[in-house]
Amino acid sequence: MNWNYSQPVKIIFGNNKIEELHDIFNSLGLKKGILICDPIFKSNGLMDKILDFSAGLLVETFYDITPNPTVDSVDSCAAIMREKNIEFAVALGGGSSLDCAKAACSVCKTPYSIADFHSGSKRLGSEHIPLIAIPTTSGTGSEVTPVAVLSNPHSGVKAPLVSDNFFPSHAIIDPALTLTVPAQVTASTGMDVLSHALEAFWSLNHQPICDALALHAAKLVFKYLPIAYADGSNLEAREKMSEASLIAGLAFGLPKTAGSHACSFPLTNLYHIPHGEACAFTLDAFTKINAEAEDGRLHEFARAAGFENAYKMADTISEMKKAMKLKITLKDAGIPEDNLEELSRLSQHPNMLNNPVKMNVESILKMYESLI
Structure with missing residues (x-):
C-alpha cells in the first residue's frame, strides 16, 4: 500500500482563543486584514468583538454570504480585497464563510470571476493571500481542508473546488464560540x-x-x-x-x-x-x-x-x-x-x-x- 500525508495548517485550540487575535496577527507579521463572516455576527455583536480583539489590524469586513456560498459572493469579496489592497483574511463562521473566504483569497489575485475556475474553464495559480479560519460550528472541518464548496446560481451547479491555496495558514478553534x-x-x-x-x-x-x-x-x-x-x-x-x-x-x-x-x-x-x-x-x-x-x-x-x-x-x-x-x-x-x-x-x-x-x-x- 502506497500513501502519503501532509497537513500545512497550524492549529490553535482552546476556549477564548479569539481574545489573543492581536498577538497572533503580530507574531505572523500580518497587517491590513479583512474579516469575512456570517451576517448573523454583525447583528449579534461577535463581528465587533473580533474587530476589537484585532486592535486595528482588521480594516474591512464582508458579510454578504448565503448559507450555500455563491460565486457572486466570492467575487464581491474578492473585489473589496483588490480595491483595498488587503494583505490577509480572517474567516469567522460555518463552512459557508470559510469556503467563501478560501476562494476569495485566491481569485482576488486574478482579474477573473471564481465562476471561471468553478466551471473548470480556468485553473488557479499558486498566488493567494493568507487566511486564518475561525469556525463557529462543529461540522465542516473546512478550517483544515483545501476544499471550497460553492454554488453557481446562474448555472444551477453546486460543487466543490479544490486547491492547495485553500488551506488556511492557521485554524483557531475556540469551542466557546459554539455554545x-x-x-x-x-x-x-x-x-x-x-x-x-x-x-x-x-x-x-x-x-x-x-x-x-x-x-x-x-x-x-x-x-x-x-x-x-x-x-x-x-x-x-x-x-x-x-x-x-x-x-x-x-x-x-x-x-x-x-x-x-x-x-x-x-x-x-x-x-x-x-x-x-x-x-x-x-x-x-x-x-x-x-x-x-x-x-x-x-x-x-x-x-x-x-x-x-x-x-x-x-x-x-x-x-x-x-x-x-x-x-x-x-x-x-x-x-x-x-x-x-x-x-x-x-x-x-x-x-x-x-x-x-x-x-x-x-x-x-x-x-x-x-x-x-
Whole structure:
C-alpha cells in the first residue's frame, strides 16, 4: 500500500482563543486584514468583538454570504480585497464563510470571476493571500481542508473546488464560540462530522493516518453529539464536538468523501436540505451498503467504535437522526417518488467513485427507494 500525508495548517485550540487575535496577527507579521463572516455576527455583536480583539489590524469586513456560498459572493469579496489592497483574511463562521473566504483569497489575485475556475474553464495559480479560519460550528472541518464548496446560481451547479491555496495558514478553534449554536444546527453539523469520518474511512483512497483520525472523530460524535444536542451549554460536549469536527476534517482531507456527500449535493440543490442533514439522509443506508464490501474493514471500524458490527452502527445512526428530529424518509424530505430517477442520476457526483461498493443509477435508485 502506497500513501502519503501532509497537513500545512497550524492549529490553535482552546476556549477564548479569539481574545489573543492581536498577538497572533503580530507574531505572523500580518497587517491590513479583512474579516469575512456570517451576517448573523454583525447583528449579534461577535463581528465587533473580533474587530476589537484585532486592535486595528482588521480594516474591512464582508458579510454578504448565503448559507450555500455563491460565486457572486466570492467575487464581491474578492473585489473589496483588490480595491483595498488587503494583505490577509480572517474567516469567522460555518463552512459557508470559510469556503467563501478560501476562494476569495485566491481569485482576488486574478482579474477573473471564481465562476471561471468553478466551471473548470480556468485553473488557479499558486498566488493567494493568507487566511486564518475561525469556525463557529462543529461540522465542516473546512478550517483544515483545501476544499471550497460553492454554488453557481446562474448555472444551477453546486460543487466543490479544490486547491492547495485553500488551506488556511492557521485554524483557531475556540469551542466557546459554539455554545450558542441552535439545537437543529448542532444536529445537522454534527452529522456532517460523522459523515466526514465514516466516508474518509471507507473511501477507496483511505490511508492509515486518516483511518486513525476517522475512528477518533467518530467515537467522539457517537458519545458527545447527543449531549451537545440536548444541552447546548455543556462545555465539555461542545469542546469534544469541536475536536471531532477538526479531526474529521483532517481525516477526509486526503481520502475525500464518498457516497453520502455525492448524494448530498442534489438533495441540497433540489430540496434545500441543509448540507449536514443531507449527508446524514443517506449515511445509515451507505453504512449498510458498504458493510458488504469484501474486505470487512467497516465491521472492524464499528467494533473499534463500540458496536457489534457495522449494521448495528448503522442502526445507531438511524436512532440518532430520529432523536434529533432529522429527515429520515422521502416524505420527510419532500421528495416525490416520481423524482427518484432524476435524483439518482444527479447523485452520480464524482465523489461516488470513492465508494467501496460500486454504485450506478440503478443501485442508487434502490437505495433511495428503501427510504420511502
